[in-house]
Amino acid sequence: MKTLALVNQKGGCGKTTTAVNLAGALAVRGERVLLVDLDPQAHATMALSVCVEPGERSIADVLLRGTSLGEVVRAARGGIALVPATLELGELEEAAGRTLHPERLLSQALSEVELDYDYALLDCPPRADGVLTANALRAADVAVLVIEMGAFALQGALKAEAVFAELAGDMDARFELRAVGTLFDRHAALARELLIGTQARFGARLFDSVIHQSGRLREAAASGQPVQILDPACRAARDFQALAEEVCALWSPVPLHT
Template identity: 35%
Template sequence: MTTSAKARIIAVANQKGGVAKTTSVASIGAALADLGQRVLLVDLDPQACLTFSLGYDPETLERSVHQVLLGEVKAAEVLIETEEGPVLLPATIELATAEQQLLMRTGREQLLKAALAPLARQFDVILLDCPPSLGILTTLAMTAASGVLIPLQCETLSHRGVGQLLDTVYDVKRMTNRRLKVIGVLPTLFDSRTNHSRLVLDRIGADYGIDVVGPPIPKSVRFAEAPAAGRSILATARSSKGAAAYREVAQALLGTETAATT
């Protein structure tokens, strides 16, 4: 990727919580930074888990992506440097009121896209951490993005929600963002010891006709330990299988971009 190119924007989305979505954003972001990419992470979840996981207390922040979406400040004025390399556009609990506040805004679906446009040449990759819902914030993310990555826990109930998410992707593609593509499913919380996890992994691509971005991310207590340190697993357990898996995923994402531009 050349430094003059516009950033590739990826929405990381799943309306089901507990699928390692935020963990994936933080870990992929750190892995991409290790690969020399200029990375921006955008926290669009009112729970602000990404912001907290990267070492910042949302309750102490005076400005966040909430004010950016309302047009009160520019995104560049809110950016925070993280210790691992990626830059963060943080969230606070105020974001919980965004859907109601944006409901009557004309062209609301384009607000995030417009806010990120001035940053497009400052970064190589922008990862959007969507909330665990299919509301307006997820729609804003998909409208701004060129691709959607779907973290999916390798269990049946998580598997069943993919169809609903894909319906939302296709609606956004038809109404607000024709260039939006599904990058694929990222299997998470994978336990290779169980037949159930292996069965779900085998079925994902065939059932929905979408790619599986690998390798699957293994289930590990190391992921729960990382947010307490305000770092990703690439910093807290660099030699772990989970960290290695996310490095491979980051390389795979760069490979998909290369293939798309050749």
């Protein structure tokens, strides 16, 4: 199982949209995908119209009470296996003070299901300093910095890059940092310049695929399904299919030229 965390301390930059629709695109390719909602806001859970009723379990049970992760997985739209979140997940910050190595809880829980899935995607909250993001970074093979192609995007991305690199050092984590541009408006000169600047700064670590601004993505979230189900032929669905192809290629052996 390959694990990717969608990160950025900036709010509203497209982490959840990327997590849900990249999961949908990987599932279309026949990959077995686990999406873990690591945000107490539970937006990924809502974007797949999963409800956690009183008495039902969520990621909070896994991280706070040691419930096995496999017991919490729900079958969601688009062939995605979802580990849902609830507001209760916010309690982990306080509980972490009473736990030895609280940042290792998720990677331990994920190791139980590593033969069941090809990819695990972790949707992180908009902060770099909390125990939830620390758990995601500790578990991740790749941390994908989600960059909104708007004003101050590059400054924000560089700051985030430095913060996550420092965290990796502090935590002795082994993830590789990559980046993806999103909310891209190809008609806006500023967005085009920003994309070029981001490419220059991140080089090969920036995925070639860029996610365009698309009303379809908002509609998909509002209707509780990945865009691949709502409208598989639309631009946003194709953007995420291209990103999924690049993600899979990260782990494919490079063909040898003779």
